[in-house]
Amino acid sequence: MSRQIDELVRMRDVETLYELMSESDEWLVQLEAAEGLVKLGDRRGYDFLITALASDDEEILEVAREILASPELTRMKNEIEAELERERRVQIEAAKRRIQSGGKVFRYKMVYLPAAALMGNDPLQNEYNLPALDNHGLAGWEVVTIIPQRRSMLVGSVDDHFTGAYFLLKKEILPHEGAELDGG
Numbered sequence: 001m002s003r004q005i006d007e008l009v010r011m012r013d014v015e016t017l018y019e020l021m022s023e024s025d026e027w028l029v030q031l032e033a034a035e036g037l038v039k040l041g042d043r044r045g046y047d048f049l050i051t052a053l054a055s056d057d058e059e060i061l062e063v064a065r066e067i068l069a070s071p072e073l074t075r076m077k078n079e080i081e082a083e084l085e086r087e088r089r090v091q092i093e094a095a096k097r098r099i100q101s102g103g104k105v106f107r108y109k110m111v112y113l114p115a116a117a118l119m120g121n122d123p124l125q126n127e128y129n130l131p132a133l134d135n136h137g138l139a140g141w142e143v144v145t146i147i148p149q150r151r152s153m154l155v156g157s158v159d160d161h162f163t164g165a166y167f168l169l170k171k172e173i174l175p176h177e178g179a180e181l182d183g184g
Helices: 003-010 014-023 027-039 043-052 058-068 071-100 115-119 131-138 175-183
Strands: 106-114 142-154 158-172
Touching (some): 003 014, 003 027, 014 027, 014 043, 027 043, 027 058, 027 071, 058 071, 071 175, 131 142
Antiparallel strands (some): 142 158
């Protein structure tokens, strides 16, 4: 870390570190300020570093990964994961009570199907069988929405090609299925 960031950490100046992390024009200063926040126990720095992992810039990714491998970050990650697991257990227990008292509880998941699985072999066919979705439907999952996936291909000109779709599925958990909530 730079001397300026080290000095801010030594002074426990969370506000300035947060300002640098969120407003600096330099990505390295942002990442170092986030690291400084983590050293002071501020989760906003951790969240910022996790978000940096979505960057397309290899330099940013390399620095973010290096920072995330530090002992302070590993400790904070473990604390956050334990806290999230505790919160999840509380939510699951509340959901089980809601089911037992006649309320509704739903599970959601996203499934991707490539175009070949959706289109079948005969493009002139009026309908298509979707075994993957049928299997989910038979297990009680309902399609809530479909998000088509496209990719641009350059063949003389820029053209969009359908490559598949994401299906958001929803399933109501019935009273006798409460154990399914424990499965994740």
